Amino acid sequence: LPKSKDRPSARGPLKMRDIANLAGVSTATISRVLHNSTLVDADTAQRVRDVIRKNSYVPNATGTALKSGRSGIFGLIVPDITNPFFADFVKHFEREVVDHDQEMLLAITDHLPEEMQRSTRRMLMRGVEGIAILESEIETSSYETMLHNRVPIVTLNRLTIEPCVSDVAVHASSGMTAAVRHLQKFGHQRIGFLGGRPGQSISMEREKTFRAVMKKVKLPIDKASVVPAHFTIEGGYNAMNTLLEQPNRVTAVLCANDLSAIGAMNAMRYAGIVPGKDLSVIGLDDIDICTMIHPTLTTLRLSREHMVKLFLQALARLSQEPYQKGEQFMIELELIVRESTGPAPARSGVSKKK
Amino acid sequence: LPKSKDRPSARGPLKMRDIANLAGVSTATISRVLHNSTLVDADTAQRVRDVIRKNSYVPNATGTALKSGRSGIFGLIVPDITNPFFADFVKHFEREVVDHDQEMLLAITDHLPEEMQRSTRRMLMRGVEGIAILESEIETSSYETMLHNRVPIVTLNRLTIEPCVSDVAVHASSGMTAAVRHLQKFGHQRIGFLGGRPGQSISMEREKTFRAVMKKVKLPIDKASVVPAHFTIEGGYNAMNTLLEQPNRVTAVLCANDLSAIGAMNAMRYAGIVPGKDLSVIGLDDIDICTMIHPTLTTLRLSREHMVKLFLQALARLSQEPYQKGEQFMIELELIVRESTGPAPARSGVSKKK
DNA sequence: GTGAAAGCGCTAACAA
DNA sequence: TTGTTAGCGCTTTCAC
Numbered sequence: 001l002p003k004s005k006d007r008p009s010a011r012g013p014l015k016m017r018d019i020a021n022l023a024g025v026s027t028a029t030i031s032r033v034l035h036n037s038t039l040v041d042a043d044t045a046q047r048v049r050d051v052i053r054k055n056s057y058v059p060n061a062t063g064t065a066l067k068s069g070r071s072g073i074f075g076l077i078v079p080d081i082t083n084p085f086f087a088d089f090v091k092h093f094e095r096e097v098v099d100h101d102q103e104m105l106l107a108i109t110d111h112l113p114e115e116m117q118r119s120t121r122r123m124l125m126r127g128v129e130g131i132a133i134l135e136s137e138i139e140t141s142s143y144e145t146m147l148h149n150r151v152p153i154v155t156l157n158r159l160t161i162e163p164c165v166s167d168v169a170v171h172a173s174s175g176m177t178a179a180v181r182h183l184q185k186f187g188h189q190r191i192g193f194l195g196g197r198p199g200q201s202i203s204m205e206r207e208k209t210f211r212a213v214m215k216k217v218k219l220p221i222d223k224a225s226v227v228p229a230h231f232t233i234e235g236g237y238n239a240m241n242t243l244l245e246q247p248n249r250v251t252a253v254l255c256a257n258d259l260s261a262i263g264a265m266n267a268m269r270y271a272g273i274v275p276g277k278d279l280s281v282i283g284l285d286d287i288d289i290c291t292m293i294h295p296t297l298t299t300l301r302l303s304r305e306h307m308v309k310l311f312l313q314a315l316a317r318l319s320q321e322p323y324q325k326g327e328q329f330m331i332e333l334e335l336i337v338r339e340s341t342g343p344a345p346a347r348s349g350v351s352k353k354k
Numbered sequence: 355l356p357k358s359k360d361r362p363s364a365r366g367p368l369k370m371r372d373i374a375n376l377a378g379v380s381t382a383t384i385s386r387v388l389h390n391s392t393l394v395d396a397d398t399a400q401r402v403r404d405v406i407r408k409n410s411y412v413p414n415a416t417g418t419a420l421k422s423g424r425s426g427i428f429g430l431i432v433p434d435i436t437n438p439f440f441a442d443f444v445k446h447f448e449r450e451v452v453d454h455d456q457e458m459l460l461a462i463t464d465h466l467p468e469e470m471q472r473s474t475r476r477m478l479m480r481g482v483e484g485i486a487i488l489e490s491e492i493e494t495s496s497y498e499t500m501l502h503n504r505v506p507i508v509t510l511n512r513l514t515i516e517p518c519v520s521d522v523a524v525h526a527s528s529g530m531t532a533a534v535r536h537l538q539k540f541g542h543q544r545i546g547f548l549g550g551r552p553g554q555s556i557s558m559e560r561e562k563t564f565r566a567v568m569k570k571v572k573l574p575i576d577k578a579s580v581v582p583a584h585f586t587i588e589g590g591y592n593a594m595n596t597l598l599e600q601p602n603r604v605t606a607v608l609c610a611n612d613l614s615a616i617g618a619m620n621a622m623r624y625a626g627i628v629p630g631k632d633l634s635v636i637g638l639d640d641i642d643i644c645t646m647i648h649p650t651l652t653t654l655r656l657s658r659e660h661m662v663k664l665f666l667q668a669l670a671r672l673s674q675e676p677y678q679k680g681e682q683f684m685i686e687l688e689l690i691v692r693e694s695t696g697p698a699p700a701r702s703g704v705s706k707k708k
Numbered sequence: 709g710t711g712a713a714a715g716c717g718c719t720a721a722c723a724a
Numbered sequence: 725t726t727g728t729t730a731g732c733g734c735t736t737t738c739a740c
Contacts, residue, residue, distance in 0.1 A: 013478070013503045015733060026711045031735055041709055056502035058478040062425065063733030065416045066716045082642060087441045094462050103476065106460055108448050122457065124367070124412040148410035149367045233646040269648045288436060292587040294623045369717060380727045385719060395725055417717030420732045
């Protein structure tokens with residue numbers, strides 16, 4: 001019986017061997033041509049390229065990965081791709097990674113610890129060269145498995161680094177200061193905050209920063225004007241309804257993210273309050289829809305493009321031997337003024353219905 | 355010098371060989387344990403499992419893939435993950451695929467033909483076992499490369515099948531009929547349509563269906579009330595502004611998707627027209643935000659969950675030898691009534707400002 | 709300038 | 725019940 005060397009791939013895609021046979025050269029030559037090696041005769045190279053094109057040959061990355069020990073895959077773990085912030089992050093991450101001839105392996109945890117565990121396992125099985133984790137609560141056993149396997153990791157807002165683990169954190173205070181000063185210039189004195197859920201580290205962090213900023217600019221905080229909220233439209237909607245029940249209502253609110261700001265504006269509409277006029281609103285993230293709603297949303301931009309660059313840079317540095325230590329990176333917010341903020345209304349008691 | 359068999363993996367994750375050495379068995383036994391083979395002694399199995407756990411060993415899928423010839427990866431190509439419809443599709447696709455111990459390879463084309471080409475190449479390199487393409491315009495050379503490599507493909511709304519290529523199409527006419535009847539019951543007579551961009555097959559299809567439905571229910575169509583629109587918030591916004599310039603304005607509009615419906619409602623607000631009261635609006639897709647805006651959007655639901663199931667089922671069937679032929683699947687729309695539709699206003703000349 | 713051959717991590721047929 | 729071994733597609737040293 002003929003050796004497998006000679007059979008023209010019974011089924012499935014062509015292999016390098018087949019191309020080699022068709023071009024009358026060895027697989028080594030094919031490989032050289034694919035890598036644009038100069039050590040190959042121009043004519044031979046051309047002939048090989050023709051055969052490749054004619055047969056739509058595509059090299060099998062599995063073989064390459066196994067041989068080289070490098071998968072060329074980077075993992076990305078997000079809690080919820082339905083949130084435009086994460087969707088945009090995923091989009092930029094994919095683009096960046098693909099532009100470097102690598103792949104993205106995406107995992108969506110839906111905030112579930114057991115999904116986090118499955119995700120890390122999947123990533124390790126596929127031999128990812130690094131993992132970006134945009135999930136603030138990382139379940140312990142997953143974390144240990146990753147450390148054990150010494151895969152570079154970059155986390156978001158955990159403010160903790162260790163060997164093989166870097167972190168990118170949002171430094172909110174300068175941005176929030178700008179936001180509050182912007183409101184102050186419009187004459188706002190009573191400013192509320194929507195967000196800050198006990199136990200959720202990012203949102204607690206943002207609430208803490210808000211308190212610090214208000215102290216810095218010497219504005220008092222009414223306890224009842226800081227309302228916990230999920231990072232969703234519904235979360236903001238509910239929180240704003242709670243806020244609206246308060247006497248001596250605020251004239252402006254900062255929200256922990258854009259989605260909750262949008263929800264808050266919906267709640268205001270139902271209550272007959274005009275956002276941007278009766279009550280100013282500021283979001284955080286600057287997702288695309290900020291400019292597509294009415295009124296357009298003033299917000300603190302957290303650039304996904306920049307974040308992605310930081311994450312990938314951090315991963316790259318962890319991969320280089322001398323940097324295995326782990327580093328802390330910071331990213332700033334930028335105030336983007338739009339229509340949802342304006343002069344504070346003359347007196348506090350705005351009627352509920354116009 | 356000792357054979358590589360004996361060295362305890364200098365660096366990087368442990369391999370099966372290492373675990374075998376630690377447990378004092380051969381790699382074959384490790385493999386058997388990992389696959390829950392019954393042919394292995396209970397004690398040995400336990401010992402192996404302990405070693406695996408203790409060392410956080412994770413098998414390398416690259417090896418498995420190369421050996422078995424099956425990558426366990428399914429490709430998904432979408433034009434724009436920032437569109438909530440696609441984001442939701444990706445989410446369900448990922449979940450479904452991962453639940454079957456497989457992976458999703460995601461590509462985002464941003465509607466660019468050259469990205470489509472790169473994407474298919476990436477997919478073929480990684481040896482995907484099937485590709486779901488949610489991009490209606492498929493660039494020819496990519497398509498041929500895929501066919502050449504005989505990888506199962508399922509497309510959306512192309513209404514064309516061939517060997518190795520199945521299609522899932524949205525059958526809009528019953529849903530649209532329900533939508534128009536719903537408006538008729540509210541007394542609407544002049545109904546417009548936003549969408550239908552020349553050259554974009556999905557949107558042309560939807561416009562055609564709209565015309566057919568209007569004919570069926572014996573309602574006239576004013577040429578000027580069918581306005582082309584991109585499938586985005588901005589597209590709907592612009593289209594609605596065009597529509598509002600018309601004399602003898604419609605009292606209701608169907609939109610080719612939810613995003614354009616949302617944009618249309620924004621445009622109405624700016625013009626002082628109250629959506630759902632002065633002018634009824636119906637979307638298509640039923641993305642999550644439909645219930646999170648004011649007024650909530652009446653829409654024709656296109657279930658992503660169901661679509662994903664169909665796509666994966668179609669891919670699975672193409673993989674089985676006897677089904678290589680390619681099949682046409684259909685998916686229906688379901689009318690979901692919310693607040694954006696209501697009784698037609700008494701007379702047509704609604705004032706532009708209240 | 710080109711080819712032969714070994715080996716990456718894993719599986720499965722076969723041997724013991 | 726367990727081990728030995730060949731080989732999946734590719735790269736690369738070494739020999740020619």
